[in-house]
Amino acid sequence: MAQKPLTDQPVPGTAPAAAPRAADKIRRTARELFYAAGIRAVGVDEIVTKAGVTKPSLYRAFPSKDELAAAYLRDYDAEFWQRFEARLDNAGRDNPRAGLMDFLHNLGSRAGAPHYRGCGLSNTAVEYPDDSHPARKVSEEHKQKLRLRLAELAADMGADDPKLLGDSLMLLIEGAFVTGQLFHAGGGPARALAEAAERLIDSHLKG
Amino acid sequence: MAQKPLTDQPVPGTAPAAAPRAADKIRRTARELFYAAGIRAVGVDEIVTKAGVTKPSLYRAFPSKDELAAAYLRDYDAEFWQRFEARLDNAGRDNPRAGLMDFLHNLGSRAGAPHYRGCGLSNTAVEYPDDSHPARKVSEEHKQKLRLRLAELAADMGADDPKLLGDSLMLLIEGAFVTGQLFHAGGGPARALAEAAERLIDSHLKG
DNA sequence: CAATATGCGTACCGATCGGTAACATTGTCA
DNA sequence: TGACAATGTTACCGATCGGTACGCATATTG
Numbered sequence: 462m463a464q465k466p467l468t469d470q471p472v473p474g475t476a477p478a479a480a481p482r483a484a485d486k487i488r489r490t491a492r493e494l495f496y497a498a499g500i501r502a503v504g505v506d507e508i509v510t511k512a513g514v515t516k517p518s519l520y521r522a523f524p525s526k527d528e529l530a531a532a533y534l535r536d537y538d539a540e541f542w543q544r545f546e547a548r549l550d551n552a553g554r555d556n557p558r559a560g561l562m563d564f565l566h567n568l569g570s571r572a573g574a575p576h577y578r579g580c581g582l583s584n585t586a587v588e589y590p591d592d593s594h595p596a597r598k599v600s601e602e603h604k605q606k607l608r609l610r611l612a613e614l615a616a617d618m619g620a621d622d623p624k625l626l627g628d629s630l631m632l633l634i635e636g637a638f639v640t641g642q643l644f645h646a647g648g649g650p651a652r653a654l655a656e657a658a659e660r661l662i663d664s665h666l667k668g
Numbered sequence: 669m670a671q672k673p674l675t676d677q678p679v680p681g682t683a684p685a686a687a688p689r690a691a692d693k694i695r696r697t698a699r700e701l702f703y704a705a706g707i708r709a710v711g712v713d714e715i716v717t718k719a720g721v722t723k724p725s726l727y728r729a730f731p732s733k734d735e736l737a738a739a740y741l742r743d744y745d746a747e748f749w750q751r752f753e754a755r756l757d758n759a760g761r762d763n764p765r766a767g768l769m770d771f772l773h774n775l776g777s778r779a780g781a782p783h784y785r786g787c788g789l790s791n792t793a794v795e796y797p798d799d800s801h802p803a804r805k806v807s808e809e810h811k812q813k814l815r816l817r818l819a820e821l822a823a824d825m826g827a828d829d830p831k832l833l834g835d836s837l838m839l840l841i842e843g844a845f846v847t848g849q850l851f852h853a854g855g856g857p858a859r860a861l862a863e864a865a866e867r868l869i870d871s872h873l874k875g
Numbered sequence: 876c877a878a879t880a881t882g883c884g885t886a887c888c889g890a891t892c893g894g895t896a897a898c899a900t901t902g903t904c905a
Numbered sequence: 906t907g908a909c910a911a912t913g914t915t916a917c918c919g920a921t922c923g924g925t926a927c928g929c930a931t932a933t934t935g
Contacts, residue, residue: 466716483883499795505923515884517925526923553854558797586850587794588706590785608857628860632843633858639842643793643811650815650842653835656698657868660836664867690912712893722913733893773903 467625484522486512492533496581500530500596501588530585530596537581538603549614551590557617558662565655568634572641579638607631622664629661691729693719699740705789707737707803708795737792737803744788745810756821763825765869768837772862775841779848779858786845814838827872836868 490512494503505526509516523529545564552560571577578584582600589597612627612636620626637651644650697719701710712733716723730736759767778784785791789807796804813875817836818841827833843859851857 466864498797499708501706501795504921506921516923517885518883520924521882527785529823546833549732576797579794583846583850584794587791587846588708590783590849592852601850604847608851625860625863628857629840629864630862631857632860633836633839634843635846636839636841636843637792639794639846640811640838642797643808644788644815645799650835650838653832653839656832656838660871661864662866707894711891713891722915724914725912727894728911 470631483512483514483518486514487519487522487529488532488536492536494535496532496537496578496584497576499588500533500585505529508523510546513535530641531599534582534585534596534599534603536601539628541580541582541603542606545610550553557614561614562655562658565634568637570649572637573644573647573649574641575645575647577641577645579642580635583635583638607634615665618662620662620668626661626665629659633657633661690725693721694726694729694736695739695743698736699743702737702740703744703785703791704783706795707740707792712736716872721736721848734802737807741789741792741803741806741810742763745806748789748810749813752817755872766822768821768867769825769862772865775844776858779844780851780854780856781848782852782853782854784848786849787842790842790845814841822869822872825869825873827869829872833872837865840864840868 470499487508491503491508494508494511505516505519508529510518519529523532548563548567549557549560552563568576572579580605585596586600586604591597592601608627608631612624615626615630616623633654637654640650694715697700697709698715701715701718712723712726715736716726726736730739755770755774756764756767759770787841791808792803793807793811798804799808815834815838818837819831822833822837825833840861844861847857
């Protein structure tokens with residue numbers, strides 16, 4: 462909803478599984494490369510080569526590499542919320558703690574995977590300290606949303622100080638993102654994520 | 669102690685305050701620029717220009733930009749431990765909790781400063797996913813040391829599960845590093861750092 | 876069949892990247 | 906004075922960076 466279509470959608474129902482347009486291939490390829498190696502480390506030439514398209518196709522669909530990076534993060538943001546809310550829904554809206562813990566358990570185990578690279582949005586903020594960068598803006602907005610959502614969940618759990626618990630949980634989550642890519646041999650500090658969250662939540666429900 | 673001197677030290681007591689060698693100026697300038705903007709974002713030309721030296725001087729003192737980045741992180745690592753252990757000493761070796769909390773309170777407030785940029789070592793790991801990069805190696809070694817040290821402190825506090833508490837604290841700390849540079853307008857989630865740590869420590873001392 | 880529009884590719888741009896060769900200059904100490 | 910070590914000066918290298926001018930192909934549409 463936040464983004465105007467960069468190319469026309471293929472009319473649905475006409476051609477059976479139309480070949481993916483160049484812009485889509487670029488978007489998907491950029492997503493993989495940007496996430497795995499970082500945005501600065503990936504050149505536009507590598508993107509178009511791996512996507513099987515050419516450079517002008519990239520610049521017809523995206524005004525600049527920076528905007529392509531921002532588009533990558535918008536996709537990333539959308540997928541994050543989709544999975545996050547799905548877990549909450551799955552546990553039932555009346556049981557936010559179970560839904561959040563499901564997310565945390567999953568994150569804790571993913572963070573121990575061999576080539577885990579953390580959160581693409583957090584990583585981008587590290588790569589681009591300047592607030593004016595379009596990709597960083599997406600990252601900042603996402604994190605503000607996440608912060609609010611965590612406080613909301615803490616309130617739904619009945620925490621005595623929901624904002625404080627939300628922020629505490631956010632520190633744990635971001636810590637898991639970072640340490641997950643620092644201790645990739647499995648069994649890094651992220652293994653403590655769920656247990657630490659349980660203890661913090663408990664401490665906020667006793668008041 | 670882990671690094672052979674790249675240039676001879678000036679003989680102490682001969683010349684009164686000898687002019688800083690080119691290698692030192694490069695090291696200091698690189699440190700500031702790398703930390704503030706990230707390593708990939710800073711070119712060697714910018715470093716030598718701002719340091720007031722020339723490019724050959726850089727490459728006479730350091731074999732490559734990557735090794736200069738590694739040297740920057742070794743300095744960073746040394747300063748980190750110096751300040752960290754100083755706080756512990758200041759609180760008394762018989763009171764590790766007070767020393768750690770002093771560190772956490774300080775970190776929590778620093779993380780709210782306008783242009784806070786987190787931990788240079790963590791940031792570098794985000795910038796360089798490849799384990800073979802010399803700068804990343806320094807980062808990984810540092811984080812392993814930090815993890816062990818935190819578990820050690822947890823044990824000294826009498827925690828029931830020192831490794832678990834140590835890892836939990838590490839998640840909070842790394843979370844403060846990252847969120848500190850995401851919510852630079854002060855009052856980010858890092859404000860919860862100390863309080864969350866207190867609660868986690870308490871929960872590990874009740875067993 | 877033409878006309879038009881859309882999508883894509885070839886080839887190229889100037890700028891900057893990390894890094895180096897060869898030589899001049901300086902200051903220090905014997 | 907002479908030798909040496911450290912730095913500066915200048916000019917350069919090939920590679921890669923992000924970005925673009927321009928023309929070719931295909932397909933729909935009158």
